[in-house]
Amino acid sequence: MVARVVQGPMANNIRKRAESGEKRTxxxxxxxxxxxxxxxxxxxxxxxxxxxxxxxxxxEMAFVFVLHQDPTHASNLVQILARSTRMPVGLVRSGMSVxxxxxxxxxxxxxxxxxxxxxxxxxxxxxxxxxxxxxFRSLAEDQGSRAISVVLSGSxxxxxxxxxxIKAEGGIxxxxxxxxxxxxxxxxxxxxxxxxxxxSPEEMAKELVAIGKHDYLTGDGEGLRLPETxxxxxxxxxxxxxxxxxxxYKPSTIERRIRRRMAMNKVxxxxxxxxxxxxxxxxxxHLYADILIRxxxxxxxxAVFEALQRDVFPELIREREKEGTxxxxxxxxxxxxxxxxxxxxxxxxxGTNGSDCSIQIFGTDVSEPAIERARAGTYPETIAGEVGxxxxxxxxxxxxxxxxxxKSVRDCCIFARQNVTKDxxxxxxxxxxxRNVMIYFGTSLQKKVISVFHYALRTDGYLLLxxxxxxxxxxxxxxxxxxxxxxxxxxxxxxxPVIDFNLEKPGGSSEQKERHDEPELPAPAAVFRxxxxxxxxxxxxxxxxxxxxxxxxxxxxxxxxxxxPPSGAAxxxxxxxxxxxxxxxLRSAIYAARKKGEPDRREGIRVKFEDRTITVNxxxxxxxxxxxERFILVVFDEQKETKSQGRKKEKPAKPETAxxxxxxxxxxxxxEYLQSIxxxxxxxxxxxxxxxxxxxxxxxxxxxxxxxxxxAKEELxxxxxxxMTLNEELENRNDELGQANNDLxxxxxxxxxxxxxxxxxxxxxxxxxxxxxxxxxxxxDVGRSINDxxxxxxxxxxxxxxxxxxxxxxxxxxxxxxxxxRSHSLxxxxxxxxxxxxxxxxxxxxxxxxxxxxxxxx
Numbered sequence: 001m002v003a004r005v006v007q008g009p010m011a012n013n014i015r016k017r018a019e020s021g022e023k024r025t026x027x028x029x030x031x032x033x034x035x036x037x038x039x040x041x042x043x044x045x046x047x048x049x050x051x052x053x054x055x056x057x058x059x060e061m062a063f064v065f066v067l068h069q070d071p072t073h074a075s076n077l078v079q080i081l082a083r084s085t086r087m088p089v090g091l092v093r094s095g096m097s098v099x100x101x102x103x104x105x106x107x108x109x110x111x112x113x114x115x116x117x118x119x120x121x122x123x124x125x126x127x128x129x130x131x132x133x134x135x136f137r138s139l140a141e142d143q144g145s146r147a148i149s150v151v152l153s154g155s156x157x158x159x160x161x162x163x164x165x166i167k168a169e170g171g172i173x174x175x176x177x178x179x180x181x182x183x184x185x186x187x188x189x190x191x192x193x194x195x196x197x198x199x200s201p202e203e204m205a206k207e208l209v210a211i212g213k214h215d216y217l218t219g220d221g222e223g224l225r226l227p228e229t230x231x232x233x234x235x236x237x238x239x240x241x242x243x244x245x246x247x248x249y250k251p252s253t254i255e256r257r258i259r260r261r262m263a264m265n266k267v268x269x270x271x272x273x274x275x276x277x278x279x280x281x282x283x284x285x286h287l288y289a290d291i292l293i294r295x296x297x298x299x300x301x302x303a304v305f306e307a308l309q310r311d312v313f314p315e316l317i318r319e320r321e322k323e324g325t326x327x328x329x330x331x332x333x334x335x336x337x338x339x340x341x342x343x344x345x346x347x348x349x350x351g352t353n354g355s356d357c358s359i360q361i362f363g364t365d366v367s368e369p370a371i372e373r374a375r376a377g378t379y380p381e382t383i384a385g386e387v388g389x390x391x392x393x394x395x396x397x398x399x400x401x402x403x404x405x406x407k408s409v410r411d412c413c414i415f416a417r418q419n420v421t422k423d424x425x426x427x428x429x430x431x432x433x434x435r436n437v438m439i440y441f442g443t444s445l446q447k448k449v450i451s452v453f454h455y456a457l458r459t460d461g462y463l464l465l466x467x468x469x470x471x472x473x474x475x476x477x478x479x480x481x482x483x484x485x486x487x488x489x490x491x492x493x494x495x496x497p498v499i500d501f502n503l504e505k506p507g508g509s510s511e512q513k514e515r516h517d518e519p520e521l522p523a524p525a526a527v528f529r530x531x532x533x534x535x536x537x538x539x540x541x542x543x544x545x546x547x548x549x550x551x552x553x554x555x556x557x558x559x560x561x562x563x564x565p566p567s568g569a570a571x572x573x574x575x576x577x578x579x580x581x582x583x584x585x586l587r588s589a590i591y592a593a594r595k596k597g598e599p600d601r602r603e604g605i606r607v608k609f610e611d612r613t614i615t616v617n618x619x620x621x622x623x624x625x626x627x628x629e630r631f632i633l634v635v636f637d638e639q640k641e642t643k644s645q646g647r648k649k650e651k652p653a654k655p656e657t658a659x660x661x662x663x664x665x666x667x668x669x670x671x672e673y674l675q676s677i678x679x680x681x682x683x684x685x686x687x688x689x690x691x692x693x694x695x696x697x698x699x700x701x702x703x704x705x706x707x708x709x710x711x712a713k714e715e716l717x718x719x720x721x722x723x724m725t726l727n728e729e730l731e732n733r734n735d736e737l738g739q740a741n742n743d744l745x746x747x748x749x750x751x752x753x754x755x756x757x758x759x760x761x762x763x764x765x766x767x768x769x770x771x772x773x774x775x776x777x778x779x780x781d782v783g784r785s786i787n788d789x790x791x792x793x794x795x796x797x798x799x800x801x802x803x804x805x806x807x808x809x810x811x812x813x814x815x816x817x818x819x820x821x822r823s824h825s826l827x828x829x830x831x832x833x834x835x836x837x838x839x840x841x842x843x844x845x846x847x848x849x850x851x852x853x854x855x856x857x858x
Contacts, residue, residue, distance in 0.1 A: 033100040034061040034146045034217045035114070036208065037139045039132030039162070041068040041154025043181030045080060047201045048152055052085040054205035058101045061148075061212050064092070064139075066132050068154065069108035071124060078105050094121040106135070113138035130382045136162025140169040145256065146217050147171035150204065151195075153180035157188030157380035157402060161297070167194040168295040170260050172211060174204050184401060188380045193335075193373060194293070196264060216263035226255050230270040234258065234287075237277060242288050244366060244419070248445040257290045292367040294436065296334045298386040299341045304464070307485045308342075312462055313349035316430050325358045327429045329456065331420040332437035333363035336374025336413070337383075340405050342433060343412045344395050362426050362699075364418035375415045375706070377405035414703050421445055425456040427692050432457060435466035450474045454490060463488040543635040546574050550590070553631070561609050562616060562636045574634065580608040584669035586618060590632055591676040593620035602669075604639075615639040754845040757831060760806065762786050762799055765840060774824075774845055786843075792818045793826075793845075802841045805830055809838065815848070823848040 038048060044067055069075055081103060082089040089103040092112050096119045098104070106112045110121040112135050124131070132151075136159065139147045149166045151159040153176055163173045175186040179200045189195055197207055211217065235246045246254055261283070262273045277283050299305050320326045326346065330339045339361050346359050365371055380402045384392055396403040420434075421441070432453050438446050453463055454477045463478060465471070465486040471478045478488040542557030552572040563577040571577075578586050585602040592600040603617040617637040625631055748755060748768035756775060757766040764782050771777060775791045787799050793816050805812050805828045814826045824845050831840035 032219055034148050034212050035098055035139060035143050036061055036063045036148040036150060037132075037136050037162075037166075038063060038065045038150040038152060039067075039136065039154070039159040039185070040065070040152035041156065041158070041182070041185055043153030044068075045077070046153070046181065047176055047179070049081065049084045050201035051150075051152075051205050052081065052087075052103070054202045055085065055087075056209060057086045059209050059212060060100055060218075061208070062098050062100055063087075063103045064098075064106065064112070064114075064135065065103065066106040066112065066135050067108075068131070068158070071109035073108070075108050081105065092119050092121065094119060106131070111135070114142045116142065130158050130161070130385050132159040133162035133382050133385075137165045140165040140171055143169075143171070145170035145260065146219070148174070148208070148217075150174040150176075151186045151189040152176045152201070153182050154185035155182050156184055157382050159185055159382075160189045160192045160380040161382050163189045164192055164194045164293075165295055167196070167290075168293050170256050172196055172217075172260070172264070174199065174207070176201065176204075188401060192380060193369065210266060211263055214263040214266065215268060216259045226258065226270050230274055231255075231258075233274060234270070234277065237284060238288060238291075241284050242366075244288070244291075245422070246291070248421075248442045249440055250442055253440050254291060258287065261287050261290060289367065289369065292365070292370065294332065294334045296337045298337045298383055299345075299388075300338070300435070301467070301485075304485045304487075305341065305345050307482050307487060308464070309345055309349050311482065312431065312487065313346055316462075317350055320430070325360045326431075327426070328359075328361040328431045328433065329426050329429050330361065330363045330433045331365075331418070332434065333365050333374060333415070334367075334370050336363055336370075336377065336415065337379070337386075338433060338435065339363035339374065339413050339415070340377065340395075340409055342431075343409050344391060347395075347409065347412070359412045361413045363413055363415045364420070366417065366419045368417050371415050371417055377410050379403055379405075411707075414699055416699050416702075420449055420452065424688055424692050424695070425452050426696060427456055427689055428458050429456050429461055430458060431462045431464065433464040434469075435464060436469070437466070438469050439466065446472060447474070450477065454478070454493075457490045459490065459492060461490045463490065541635050541637050543633055544574060546590075546632050546634060548594075548630055550574050552577070559636065561614065561638065562607060581605065581613070582607045582616070582618075584666045584673070586634070588669040588672045588676075589618055589620040590634065591673060591680075593622045593632055594630070595676060595679075597622055756786070756843040756845075757840065758786055758802065758843065759831075759840040760838070762802055762841075764789070771843075771845070792820075793824065794818070795826075802828055802843075805841055806838055 038051075040048060048065060065077075065081070067077065069077070078089050078091055085103065087101055087103050089105065092104045092106050096104075098114065098117050098119065104119070107121070109124060111124050111131050113120050113122060114135075115138070136147075136149050139149070140162070147166050147169060148171055149159070149163050151163060151174070163175075167173050173189075173195050174197045175189045175195045176183075177186070177198050177200050180186050186198070190198055197204070199207060238244050238246060258270070258273070262268065262270070264286075265273060265276050265283070267273050267276065277287070316326050328342055328346075330342065333339050343359065343361050346361075350359070363371075363374055365374070378399055383403060387396065392403065395406050395409050397406055398404075420437070434449075434453065438449060441449065450471055451474075454474070457463065462481065463471075465488070467486060469486065471488055477491055477493065479491055481487045481489040540557065542559045542562070544552045544556065544559060544563065545554040546552055550573050552574050562579055562582060563574065564579055565571075566576045574590075575583060575587055582605060585605045589600045589602045599619055599621045601617065601619040605616050605618060606613050607616050615638070617639065619635045619637070621633045621635065623631055623633065748766070751768060752770050754771035754774040755768050756764060756771045756777075759765050762785050764777070764784055764786060766782070767775070767777055775789060775793075777789065781789060786802070795816060801812055801814065804810075809830050811830075812828045814828070816824050816826050818824065825848055827844040827846065829842045829844070830838050831842050833839050
């Protein structure tokens with residue numbers, strides 16, 4: 001294969017090819033072994049070395065190491081990694097084919113992509129922050145389920161979006177755990193929500209070797225269908241847990257997701273996996289998340305957004321400038337990038353046109369975690385390459401190591417859980433953007449969804465589909481507005497397509513068809529009941545009891561002359577069982593009785609039975625049962641010819657006249673039936689519109705409540721942080737006070753001079769051991785007034801002296817004597833706090849006799 005070097009940013013090339021639907025001249029040459037893309041930055045060399053040391057010599061997979069490096073400096077990374085493994089280590093060259101059991105190192109001055117199993121180098125954009133994301137996306141597109149991503153230690157968030165692309169294509173994703181020296185990159189990848197394993201490098205090596213042997217990655221199981229019986233059981237579990245029916249989804253896509261989970265659990269048999277799902281409740285959640293994952297991004301396919309801003313949005317803004325809100329629906333919105341992209345594009349278009357019309361965009365998905373991520377509006381910093389610097393500055397703000405969509409944009413967007421294949425749609429929409437969602441649906445689901453979109457759009461509303469999607473056979477519902485960008489416009493039709501939210505209406509359940517056992521009654525009552533049954537069977541006309549769905553709940557008497565089981569699938573629908581000639585009148589009678597709420601009778605109906613024709617009268621009698629459900633009793637009354645009539649010879653009616661009368665009667669019955677159907681459909685449409693508006697109003701109220709709760713949460717978090725800071729300050733203050741108290745206690749204990757501290761009310765606050773001896777104090781004297789203490793000192797009016805010291809802020813010194821006649825100096829000082837307030841006094845007693853006996857003291 002010829003080597004080629006592509007100039008320009010690699011990410012743009014990959015995106016253009018993927019979104020334009022460009023097909024290679026050859027199919028992707030997927031290697032028969034997994035290819036592991038490893039991304040890292042600061043601390044990543046150490047982590048990758050640890051990974052290599054724990055791999056066997058031949059792990060039967062290839063490794064491509066992409067490291068953030070300075071392109072202006074020579075790198076000796078190949079030599080460093082070669083010391084940790086026996087596998088060959090080499091620098092990536094353009095045109096080089098990937099081989100198993102080898103390690104490839106991306107050069108520092110170029111970006112790497114892979115195409116048909118061959119490496120290609122691209123000129124590196126100045127300051128490009130997402131070289132890892134670019135390679136991961138290329139690897140996902142080229143290798144699909146055999147692609148594996150590993151995000152190791154590093155700063156920033158490169159690798160997060162590429163990890164999402166790999167998992168969306170069926171690959172397997174790893175991120176380093178707390179052993180990362182710098183955890184920003186693996187933490188950002190895990191925060192996006194698409195990491196399968198969070199492990200240390202040593203544990204990663206073991207898991208890679210175990211998973212790499214599974215036939216999902218080696219290709220041994222390609223082309224083999226999973227057993228339908230076991231698949232049905234798995235679908236039943238999913239439907240019971242999440243109300244998601246996968247029956248009409250494309251089987252190849254669903255089976256690939258199931259095989260991926262089987263590989264994660266290291267089982268090859270679907271029955272073994274079923275056992276795991278039943279035993280482990282978390283596994284059904286993982287499978288559900290895997291099935292619903294979709295690739296999305298900001299401003300996917302810029303040409304589409306250019307077409308919308310040029311041709312579609314200005315028209316919508318002009319039309320709604322006076323009429324009200326522009327309403328857009330994005331079904332299958334995943335994590336919300338498409339919704340916010342449309343909101344930003346509309347805000348830009350409205351600003352350009354000087355319009356002040358309001359914008360309302362509904363983003364829906366069946367995945368509740370995806371809706372939560374979309375509602376939060378937080379994304380890794382590597383979205384900068386998708387959004388652009390100007391939009392990033394205007395519509396995003398920094399948040400927790402990434403970006404968050406500004407509130408002005410988030411206020412335009414409403415997110416809710418909704419299943420487009422079964423839940424009622426939004427109405428009066430100007431635009432529906434459903435890109436790369438219907439590719440997962442089978443033909444029946446696609447037809448149904450297209451009809452739903454036609455119902456939901458306003459007159460002349462727009463429908464935007466993905467590059468590989470189309471409206472199919474519904475050319476009578478939509479016309480092409482932009483063939484290249486897959487933009488369609490709603491056509492006005494005379495008869496609105498029927499929207500059936502149940503693809504398959506199962507027949508009456510066995511519980512409905514089964515007659516309930518009547519309670520056993522006392523002997524006389526049982527006899528009376530049996531007598532009533534005999535009389536009813538003998539004299540009452542035959543008939544059937546049906547419910548609102550026209551299903552027969554009970555046959556009363558012999559009805560075989562009027563009803564017979566239809567050929568094909570078993571059905572208890574009374575209209576399907578009607579014999580020839582009975583259908584039109586039976587249907588009209590039932591609908592009339594249901595509409596009016598009173599019995600309706602039709603007479604002289606000619607019914608073909610075996611090789612002859614019988615005449616029968618029918619009566620439909622509506623009533624409401626004990627369970628408040630509506631039922632209808634259909635009674636058949638056959639007209640029998642009398643003997644006199646048999647002997648009387650009349651001139652036979654002309655065949656043409658009899659046939660015309662019969663046709664006229666059938667035509668009238670058909671007309672009544674069609675009118676009832678039209679009225680019922682209109683009534684149902686009104687109910688759906690009303691319900692839809694109520695749901696929309698509830699969604700808006702919930703959105704408003706959610707915003708209030710989010711604000712309250714942020715306020716509580718802010719208050720919590722302030723309280724934590726205050727708590728830390730108080731802890732530090734307590735430590736300081738404890739230390740100061742210890743210093744004071746030790747200081748007082750070390751000073752032999754008696755010291756007594758009093759409060760402002762002359763109560764003892766603290767004293768030292770010297771004062772305990774001189775003043776005859778004990779520990780329980782703390783808190784007692786100094787006047788209540790009997791000391792060995794001769795003190796008069798001590799309380800007055802202390803009060804004067806406190807009031808005048810002066811220091812007093814008195815000479816006092818004890819009972820033995822020894823002289824002491826009593827010094828009284830005011831007690832000052834740290835903020836210079838007087839809060840008591842300090843008494844210091846100095847023995848003068850000791851000073852006088854010392855040499856040189858007088």
